[in-house]
Amino acid sequence: MAFAVVSDLHKRYRPGAPEAVAGVSFEVSEGEIFGLLGPNGAGKTTTIGAMTTRVRPTSGQVTIDGFDVVRDAVAVKQRIAMVPQRPNLDRALTAIEVLTFHAAYFGFGRQQRRARAMELLSLLGLEGREDEEINTYSGGMAQRLMIARALMHDPRMLFLDEPTTGLDPQSRLFLWDRVADLRARGVTLLLTTHDMAEADLLCDRIAIVDHGEVIALDTPRGLRNLLPGDRGLEIGVTGDADPATVFQRFGEVEVADATDDGRNVRIYATNPLAELVAAADAAGLRVEGVRRIEGTLEDVFVHLTGRDLR
Amino acid sequence: MSAPVVQAPQLGQRRAQITAFKAMCGRDCWVILRHDLAGFLAQSLLQPLFFLFIFGRVLPEIGAAQGSYGAQLLPGIIALTLFLTSLQNTALPLVIDFSFTKEIEDRLLAPLSAWALAVQKMVMASLRGIVAGLAIIPLAALILPGGVDFADVSWLGFVVLLLVGPLAGASVGLLLGTAVEPQKISTMFAVTLTPLLFTGATFYPWQALDTLRWFQVLTLLNPLTYLSEGMRGALTTIPALGAGWVALGLVVATAIFGTLGVRGFTRRATD
Ligand SMILES: Nc1ncnc2c1ncn2[C@@H]1O[C@H](COP(=O)(O)OP(=O)(O)OP(=O)(O)O)[C@@H](O)[C@H]1O
Numbered sequence: 217m218a219f220a221v222v223s224d225l226h227k228r229y230r231p232g233a234p235e236a237v238a239g240v241s242f243e244v245s246e247g248e249i250f251g252l253l254g255p256n257g258a259g260k261t262t263t264i265g266a267m268t269t270r271v272r273p274t275s276g277q278v279t280i281d282g283f284d285v286v287r288d289a290v291a292v293k294q295r296i297a298m299v300p301q302r303p304n305l306d307r308a309l310t311a312i313e314v315l316t317f318h319a320a321y322f323g324f325g326r327q328q329r330r331a332r333a334m335e336l337l338s339l340l341g342l343e344g345r346e347d348e349e350i351n352t353y354s355g356g357m358a359q360r361l362m363i364a365r366a367l368m369h370d371p372r373m374l375f376l377d378e379p380t381t382g383l384d385p386q387s388r389l390f391l392w393d394r395v396a397d398l399r400a401r402g403v404t405l406l407l408t409t410h411d412m413a414e415a416d417l418l419c420d421r422i423a424i425v426d427h428g429e430v431i432a433l434d435t436p437r438g439l440r441n442l443l444p445g446d447r448g449l450e451i452g453v454t455g456d457a458d459p460a461t462v463f464q465r466f467g468e469v470e471v472a473d474a475t476d477d478g479r480n481v482r483i484y485a486t487n488p489l490a491e492l493v494a495a496a497d498a499a500g501l502r503v504e505g506v507r508r509i510e511g512t513l514e515d516v517f518v519h520l521t522g523r524d525l526r
Numbered sequence: 527m528s529a530p531v532v533q534a535p536q537l538g539q540r541r542a543q544i545t546a547f548k549a550m551c552g553r554d555c556w557v558i559l560r561h562d563l564a565g566f567l568a569q570s571l572l573q574p575l576f577f578l579f580i581f582g583r584v585l586p587e588i589g590a591a592q593g594s595y596g597a598q599l600l601p602g603i604i605a606l607t608l609f610l611t612s613l614q615n616t617a618l619p620l621v622i623d624f625s626f627t628k629e630i631e632d633r634l635l636a637p638l639s640a641w642a643l644a645v646q647k648m649v650m651a652s653l654r655g656i657v658a659g660l661a662i663i664p665l666a667a668l669i670l671p672g673g674v675d676f677a678d679v680s681w682l683g684f685v686v687l688l689l690v691g692p693l694a695g696a697s698v699g700l701l702l703g704t705a706v707e708p709q710k711i712s713t714m715f716a717v718t719l720t721p722l723l724f725t726g727a728t729f730y731p732w733q734a735l736d737t738l739r740w741f742q743v744l745t746l747l748n749p750l751t752y753l754s755e756g757m758r759g760a761l762t763t764i765p766a767l768g769a770g771w772v773a774l775g776l777v778v779a780t781a782i783f784g785t786l787g788v789r790g791f792t793r794r795a796t797d
């Protein structure tokens with residue numbers, strides 16, 4: 217059953233500005249781990265903002281557990297927790313106070329919240345530092361504390377906006393374990409990340425967003441199948457000829473912008489490598505390097521959203 | 527190792543909101559008491575103390591004012607302290623929270639409507655105003671040459687004003703703190719605080735302005751005028767605006783500024 221439903225969500229921050237979210241629709245089932253992937257500025261945080269009552273939709277509708285985020289904001293907030301992309305810890309408090317007051321806002325009793333806070337702090341490797349001011353925390357520690365805070369009130373749905381950015385490998389692995397735990401307990405998760413391996417590993421389904429629109433939505437395996445042909449080759453070439461015309465006859469070709477090392481060409485074809493190299497030679501292009509496109513999520517992502525910087 | 531499992535409290539929305547409201551008040555009290563008490567008192571008491579000292583003590587001393595001026599001044603200074611402390615303690619934290627630290631986000635995600643959070647901010651700032659307003663009285667007893675004379679006090683009036691006056695200040699603060707872009711905030715404070723300070727019947731009884739009619743009428747636009755006059759009526763026998771006018775002025779001002787302020791707050795609370 218769908219726990220979160222986003223239908224035809226639009227968001228324009230200011231009149232005249234381009235739409236940050238331009239008609240996004242998807243559903244997240246109860247207990248599902250749903251990923252949002254997309255280049256910088258694609259509209260991921262804005263979409264999460266609308267789902268967590270922090271961003272007012274320009275049009276469209278979002279419901280969480282059947283409650284509308286605009287009309288029934290309080291009911292929605294009782295069910296969700298959020299780890300934001302940018303730190304927003306209450307810096308007037310110490311680490312443990314951040315957790316206990318957070319739980320108090322959600323109606324936990326005094327005994328319960330202290331015990332739970334200590335448990336989560338030790339789980340997240342912050343024990344012994346619970347009485348420190350937030351200002352003394354490093355970026356990664358603050359991130360871990362925000363994760364602990366989100367878990368404090370036992371939410372039905374957890375939003376994680378780039379939760380592993382800035383975490384060391386241990387913390388990252390730890391977070392992945394926690395995500396698995398939460399899934400086992402039936403918590404619904406929505407996360408964004410720029411780490412494709414992470415998305416591939418964790419998510420049941422992934423929506424790829426670009427320019428405020430969902431351009432693909434499928435399981436990780438389904439997304440990998442979007443690559444033209446089974447696989448392809450990425451070839452680095454130098455030379456004057458236009459690689460697009462040179463390799464055209466083999467299959468679909470994508471050419472990235474020229475860099476100091478020449479150009480990267482992605483050719484989705486099954487021809488033997490020797491044929492491609494011969495064709496390059498004949499056209500006066502020097503082959504500098506070759507990589508097989510394995511069909512990773514990253515390849516799919518680049519295939520769908522292009523190589524341009526945002 | 528596994529995250530501790532607890533059952534989240536299953537509260538109805540009304541109860542959840544009341545609980546969150548109280549917990550946030552608890553948090554604010556905790557922060558003042560644990561970290562901030564000295565700073566808070568210094569910040570809210572220094573200005574009124576200097577007013578009392580210079581206008582109530584120094585000027586009479588050098589013959590620039592009558593010796594009895596201090597007695598006229600005190601109700602105004604109490605009103606000023608109640609009003610401005612509440613105003614600033616509402617406005618300044620909001621400006622910082624909304625534009626820079628985003629700390630308010632964790633409270634916006636708690637199970638509480640945005641308007642109720644705005645009211646919570648006003649209530650706590652008013653509490654600070656009350657503490658500062660009361661703290662000024664013993665200090666005034668030390669500073670003013672005539673001391674503090676509470677012989678003619680109307681206690682009911684005093685207590686009501688002590689509760690309502692800060693709310694009026696906080697509602698103005700809510701509007702100021704949410705009305706303008708963060709870049710313009712210092713201009714905003716500069717152009718509003720000084721006029722509020724000097725047109726609020728703090729340093730003179732309103733009735734004495736009879737000969738300066740245009741100014742007398744103008745000061746009626748300042749909610750502080752009603753609070754100062756109310757205090758003057760409650761604490762002294764100096765002729766002051768009638769209780770009906772005081773009540774009307776404070777209620778109308780709180781309603782107007784409060785409504786606009788809550789609207790501004792909810793607008794800023796969501797992007
Ligand atoms: N508060 C805001 N006011 C105005 N514009 C905004 C605001 N927040 C985001 N935007 C704009 O909306 C668009 C989408 O931003 P958003 O933060 O949703 O992207 P994102 O997918 O989360 O990107 P990133 O990967 O960099 O976090 C961007 O063009 C951004 O400039």
Ligand SMILES: [Mg+2]
Pocket residue numbers: 260261262301377
């Ligand atoms: Mg983002």
